[in-house]
Amino acid sequence: MDSKKIGSIKEASFYGMLKASMLFCLFIITIVGMFSLSLSYIMMKSNEENLSNVLISNITQKENRLEAMCKNLARIMESKLADEDKIKSMELKIKDEQDVSGFIILDDKGKVIKASQSYVGLLNYDFSKKSYYKKAINANNTIISDPFVSNFSKKVSMSFVTPFELNEAKAFMVLFISPDFIQSSKEVKDIKYYVAWNNGEVIFSSDSRNNSDIRLLDSQIIYNMRNGNFKTFMHRDSNANKYTLTTIRADESSSTYVIIQHSIFANLDVFKGIIFISFITIVLLLMFILLFSARNSGIITKYINILLTKVSKIEQGNYDLSLQDLYPYKEVNDFMNRFYNMAKKVNQREQELLVYNEELKASNDEVTEMISTINKKEREKQDQYIQIIHALLNLIEIKDEYTAGHSKMVTIYALQIGERLNMEYNFHINLERLRVASILHDIGKIGIAGNILNKPGRLTEEEYEEIKTHSIKGYNSLKEVKNLKEETVIIKHHHERYDGKGYPDGLKGDAIPLGARIVCVADAYDAMTSDRPYRNGMAKEVAIKELIKNKGTQFDPFVVDVFLNCLDVTHTEAALSDLNGAVALAVKNR
Numbered sequence: 001m002d003s004k005k006i007g008s009i010k011e012a013s014f015y016g017m018l019k020a021s022m023l024f025c026l027f028i029i030t031i032v033g034m035f036s037l038s039l040s041y042i043m044m045k046s047n048e049e050n051l052s053n054v055l056i057s058n059i060t061q062k063e064n065r066l067e068a069m070c071k072n073l074a075r076i077m078e079s080k081l082a083d084e085d086k087i088k089s090m091e092l093k094i095k096d097e098q099d100v101s102g103f104i105i106l107d108d109k110g111k112v113i114k115a116s117q118s119y120v121g122l123l124n125y126d127f128s129k130k131s132y133y134k135k136a137i138n139a140n141n142t143i144i145s146d147p148f149v150s151n152f153s154k155k156v157s158m159s160f161v162t163p164f165e166l167n168e169a170k171a172f173m174v175l176f177i178s179p180d181f182i183q184s185s186k187e188v189k190d191i192k193y194y195v196a197w198n199n200g201e202v203i204f205s206s207d208s209r210n211n212s213d214i215r216l217l218d219s220q221i222i223y224n225m226r227n228g229n230f231k232t233f234m235h236r237d238s239n240a241n242k243y244t245l246t247t248i249r250a251d252e253s254s255s256t257y258v259i260i261q262h263s264i265f266a267n268l269d270v271f272k273g274i275i276f277i278s279f280i281t282i283v284l285l286l287m288f289i290l291l292f293s294a295r296n297s298g299i300i301t302k303y304i305n306i307l308l309t310k311v312s313k314i315e316q317g318n319y320d321l322s323l324q325d326l327y328p329y330k331e332v333n334d335f336m337n338r339f340y341n342m343a344k345k346v347n348q349r350e351q352e353l354l355v356y357n358e359e360l361k362a363s364n365d366e367v368t369e370m371i372s373t374i375n376k377k378e379r380e381k382q383d384q385y386i387q388i389i390h391a392l393l394n395l396i397e398i399k400d401e402y403t404a405g406h407s408k409m410v411t412i413y414a415l416q417i418g419e420r421l422n423m424e425y426n427f428h429i430n431l432e433r434l435r436v437a438s439i440l441h442d443i444g445k446i447g448i449a450g451n452i453l454n455k456p457g458r459l460t461e462e463e464y465e466e467i468k469t470h471s472i473k474g475y476n477s478l479k480e481v482k483n484l485k486e487e488t489v490i491i492k493h494h495h496e497r498y499d500g501k502g503y504p505d506g507l508k509g510d511a512i513p514l515g516a517r518i519v520c521v522a523d524a525y526d527a528m529t530s531d532r533p534y535r536n537g538m539a540k541e542v543a544i545k546e547l548i549k550n551k552g553t554q555f556d557p558f559v560v561d562v563f564l565n566c567l568d569v570t571h572t573e574a575a576l577s578d579l580n581g582a583v584a585l586a587v588k589n590r
């Protein structure tokens with residue numbers, strides 16, 4: 001037996017309190033941490049939502065103002081002023097408007113017929129293939145174009161387009177918008193925002209004023225844009241390779257979306273501060289826990305030592321104890337009082353046991369004598385049982401010498417199979433019962449006429465039917481012996497076939513007891529390889545081929561495979577000399 005390490009109660013109580021206190025502190029720290037994270041999340045979410053409201057409001061106001069300006073410019077073009085005065089008037093109106101970079105006027109064919117000073121180079125340029133021109137042809141009001149890269153600024157931009165009448169023909173006022181018109185003048189630390197089209201194309205970005213190509217947002221953001229006009233969620237932005245809190249809000253007037261992103265781990269100073277404060281807090285808590293655990297474990301061990309002193313006195317035979325000392329704890333006083341009462345009862349009980357001891361000695365002598373008598377009778381019964389088995393073996397030899405020798409060989413083969421099944425395949429076969437069943441498997445042949453058993457020629461059909469009764473006769477002759485119930489079942493069914501065509505009951509497959517399937521293979525192999533009055537035995541190799549040939553029909557295939565693996569002639573011949581002694585030993589140990 002392995003020895004276990006024995007520790008002291010002081011150590012156990014100290015470490016027990018230490019663990020409990022640390023678990024409690026860990027619970028408190030977890031609750032506070034979760035509360036802090038939740039509060040931080042709520043604050044960041046609220047901040048983002050407020051910022052999105054401001055940006056949407058800002059964008060909406062600018063869009064309304066720019067739409068109104070585009071219409072005003074169209075009205076100037078519809079006025080009766082001279083063309084030169086119209087252009088000057090419109091130039092003055094956009095001069096102080098930082099969000100407008102210029103304008104052009106298209107005729108109904110999409111050709112540029114007028115332009116502001118900054119876009120004079122576009123005169124006579126064909127805009128008929130522009131998507132916003134095609135969109136404006138069927139529109140009756142101002143439209144906002146899809147984002148595009150301006151050939152002049154090389155930045156992502158968009159335009160306001162207003163249709164109007166010019167010389168009794170349809171024309172279009174195109175107002176080019178500055179790429180920076182959505183940029184907020186207020187810098188927000190660790191927060192980025194984008195304005196994007198509904199396909200995820202970024203129009204404006206707070207972190208890149210000089211962006212010259214259309215970028216796509218993270219796929220998760222695009223998915224949430226298309227599944228709600230307003231949403232806040234946490235995710236890992238694959239483009240930025242950061243964990244962010246993202247808020248999406250739709251601008252319905254322009255079919256665009258404002259996306260606010262806050263990098264959760266961006267402000268390292270805050271996290272360093274939190275880590276430092278947490279470290280100091282944990283150190284202080286650990287110091288408090290250590291002091292608390294040491295003090296309380298000391299109190300426990302103090303009274304344990306007092307109890308040990310009292311127990312030592314009892315161990316020395318001194319039961320004359322009384323409650324003289326009072327302790328500062330009610331529970332300790334109650335415990336000590338009960339301990340002293342227990343000591344008195346132990347003393348009283350010890351005196352009673354001295355009297356009972358003498359009575360037990362007398363009773364023990366009587367029991368010893370009874371056990372001796374029972375053992376003697378049991379040995380006599382075992383001797384009688386062994387004598388019966390040997391008598392049965394003698395009867396077999398008297399009736400048919402071949403049958404007796406055959407039974408011994410069948411026993412050896414059957415035990416080889418059983419041992420292999422137990423050791424290598426984790427079966428639980430009772431080898432002692434298998435041994436006795438194998439020895440007695442042909443005991444029913446005692447009831448068969450000798451002239452049939454020893455007939456040198458071929459048996460008639462009636463004689464063969466008589467031979468077939470030996471298994472049921474063997475079963476009937478032994479079934480009343482209580483110690484042979486399992487053996488008699490094997491004896492009865494050892495001539496059943498795996499395909500169900502055997503006798504006496506025509507059992508099939510696993511319905512046949514395993515012991516009977518084992519004896520069936522061992523019986524057939526020895527019968528084929530043994531000399532009989534009317535024929536010589538087969539060669540070992542021929543008998544093996546017959547076993548293989550009849551797997552699945554006459555024999556259990558698995559039992560045949562196991563038997564062929566363990567078949568060893570040398571071992572079989574050596575085992576034969578010890579068989580009689582082994583049978584006697586098995587019965588004795590039953």
